[in-house]
Amino acid sequence: MPERVTDLLAQLEAVAAYDGPWRPLRDETALLRERICELREREERLDDLLVVSLVGGSGVGKSTLLNALAGDELATTSEYRPCTSVPTVYHPPGAGLRFEGWTHVSGSALEHLIIIDTPDSDTVLREHREEVIKALGRSDLILVCGSPEKYLDEATWSLLRPLQGERTMACVETKASGGAVSVREHWMTRLQEQGFDVAQYFRISARRALDRKLHDKVPGPDEYEFEQLEHFLREELTRERIHRIKRSNALGLLTKTLKGLRDRVVSRAESLDTLRAALVESEVEMLKDTANYIREYLFAEPHLWNHALGREITLRAKGLVGSVFRIIEGLRSLPIRIAAWSPWLPGKDGPGRQAASLMSGLTLVDEHAHLVSETVRSQYLNKHSELALRFVQAGFDPPDREASAAAFTAAVNERVTALLLGPARNRLVSRARAITSWPSTLLADAAPGAFVVFTAYRIVRDYFTAQTLSGAFFVYSVAVLGIILGVELTFLSLVTRLCAWSARKRTMRDVSLALAAGAAAFNPETRELDACASLVRSVDSLCATNLQSSSK
Numbered sequence: 184m185p186e187r188v189t190d191l192l193a194q195l196e197a198v199a200a201y202d203g204p205w206r207p208l209r210d211e212t213a214l215l216r217e218r219i220c221e222l223r224e225r226e227e228r229l230d231d232l233l234v235v236s237l238v239g240g241s242g243v244g245k246s247t248l249l250n251a252l253a254g255d256e257l258a259t260t261s262e263y264r265p266c267t268s269v270p271t272v273y274h275p276p277g278a279g280l281r282f283e284g285w286t287h288v289s290g291s292a293l294e295h296l297i298i299i300d301t302p303d304s305d306t307v308l309r310e311h312r313e314e315v316i317k318a319l320g321r322s323d324l325i326l327v328c329g330s331p332e333k334y335l336d337e338a339t340w341s342l343l344r345p346l347q348g349e350r351t352m353a354c355v356e357t358k359a360s361g362g363a364v365s366v367r368e369h370w371m372t373r374l375q376e377q378g379f380d381v382a383q384y385f386r387i388s389a390r391r392a393l394d395r396k397l398h399d400k401v402p403g404p405d406e407y408e409f410e411q412l413e414h415f416l417r418e419e420l421t422r423e424r425i426h427r428i429k430r431s432n433a434l435g436l437l438t439k440t441l442k443g444l445r446d447r448v449v450s451r452a453e454s455l456d457t458l459r460a461a462l463v464e465s466e467v468e469m470l471k472d473t474a475n476y477i478r479e480y481l482f483a484e485p486h487l488w489n490h491a492l493g494r495e496i497t498l499r500a501k502g503l504v505g506s507v508f509r510i511i512e513g514l515r516s517l518p519i520r521i522a523a524w525s526p527w528l529p530g531k532d533g534p535g536r537q538a539a540s541l542m543s544g545l546t547l548v549d550e551h552a553h554l555v556s557e558t559v560r561s562q563y564l565n566k567h568s569e570l571a572l573r574f575v576q577a578g579f580d581p582p583d584r585e586a587s588a589a590a591f592t593a594a595v596n597e598r599v600t601a602l603l604l605g606p607a608r609n610r611l612v613s614r615a616r617a618i619t620s621w622p623s624t625l626l627a628d629a630a631p632g633a634f635v636v637f638t639a640y641r642i643v644r645d646y647f648t649a650q651t652l653s654g655a656f657f658v659y660s661v662a663v664l665g666i667i668l669g670v671e672l673t674f675l676s677l678v679t680r681l682c683a684w685s686a687r688k689r690t691m692r693d694v695s696l697a698l699a700a701g702a703a704a705f706n707p708e709t710r711e712l713d714a715c716a717s718l719v720r721s722v723d724s725l726c727a728t729n730l731q732s733s734s735k
Contacts, residue, residue, distance in 0.1 A: 239328035
């Protein structure tokens with residue numbers, strides 16, 4: 184097990200905490216949490232006694248082997264029928280055990296080992312099979328018992344296959360005899376074909392070894408490799424080797440866990456990349472369509488921009504021409520104000536009028552102000568339905584389209600409102616200030632002011648020279664002044680319209696930038712996809728680093 188196992192388990196716990204909508208990763212979390220708990224438990228039990236399980240089909244001599252190792256008839260034996268219904272645990276005196284409900288036998292033959300005699304693995308009783316699975320889960324070393332007649336039964340190997348790489352295994356041929364041919368070569372070959380890594384193989388006669396111990400005889404050759412088996416269990420399984428076996432098992436479990444994550448999760452990273460590309464493409468299209476529609480929807484009435492700029496000019500107008508312009512602009516905008524005051528007139532709350540009111544500072548923005556029409560929402564729902572199908576195909580739960588639509592329309596409203604209240608209004612204000620500045624005012628009032636001064640001079644001069652001005656003079660003077668003011672006001676109106684047109688065009692170009700800056704079309708889906716991609720990258724990095732180090 185790597186020395187950084189604590190950090191590694193902490194990183195795996197972060198992956199196991201995922202409860203998002205991506206099913207391939209979410210389906211792994213339960214098993215991953217179980218594996219993490221087992222790894223932590225194994226890390227804590229590195230210095231405990233080695234737990235050895237005897238596993239095999241009925242009649243292969245598991246209980247006889249346990250009795251032979253203990254030198255006493257601890258377990259009931261039979262060559263023809265199942266004898267062990269619950270596991271029998273043979274352990275050193277005083278060992279701390281957590282095997283509740285099993286038969287416990289205290290002895291001192293094997294000081295560093297706990298041996299478990301399990302029920303027959305080929306039993307038809309489900310509860311017996313569950314006890315075998317439970318014993319295998321507690322084991323560090325599995326002695327797979329077989330006889331020349333029964334050593335490849337599928338019932339046994341179906342229990343052992345899930346533990347490949349997670350437990351150290353050794354094979355024990357329990358019923359060796361002079362007249363029987365050893366099945367060692369065939370057994371080992373078949374195990375290697377199925378991917379099992381067997382550490383040791385022992386060919387013994389458990390019955391003769393037990394009889395010899397019960398009658399206090401010396402070991403004989405008819406026990407075959409029983410002495411080697413005892414030497415392996417008593418002498419070779421030192422504290423250091425037990426420690427290595429436990430570490431090897433933990434490393435095998437960790438490696439298997441990482442391989443499982445890599446095969447079932449990391450292998451699907453390509454589908455996430457494909458989905459991300461589709462998400463970006465759909466978002467670009469949605470924002471483009473929304474920007475085009477908003478430009479046509481909000482800015483379809485240019486006269487409202489003229490009205491907004493005209494109002495800013497009237498607030499700052501000075502001089503003779505400015506005063507006349509204020510009066511004329513008030514009369515010209517009277518229908519718009521009447522429409523705003525009259526609740527029965529249609530279109531008074533249209534987006535175009537709302538936009539003009541926002542830019543003019545006549546309307547306060549609240550949560551009920553909506554500049555985006557239902558058409559944009561319908562377009563979004565259609566696009567979202569297409570994208571939702573891609574998410575489901577990639578293994579995600581169907582995203583919430585209504586929540587996404589509400590979030591998108593709120594973001595669009597927020598960005599467009601900020602644009603109208605900020606850059607668009609500032610643009611109108613700056614143009615109004617330029618038009619009503621003192622140099623512009625003096626230049627505009629120069630002609631009518633000069634004419635008024637000239638007319639006043641004529642009136643005063645003729646008064647003191649006792650000359651009488653004709654009525655035609657006053658008519659002509661008023662007419663000429665009207666012409667001058669008309670020219671000035673026409674020019675000012677043209678300048679106002681040109682400035683409003685340029686401000687409208689600039690703002691229309693700003694809409695796309697504003698939406699791209701803070702109104703992502705599929706924010707919830709993007710966040711979920713990014714979270715999955717980040718976890719997959721973490722898992723990929725963990726697998727690449729630790730699987731490479733474990734292979735070395």
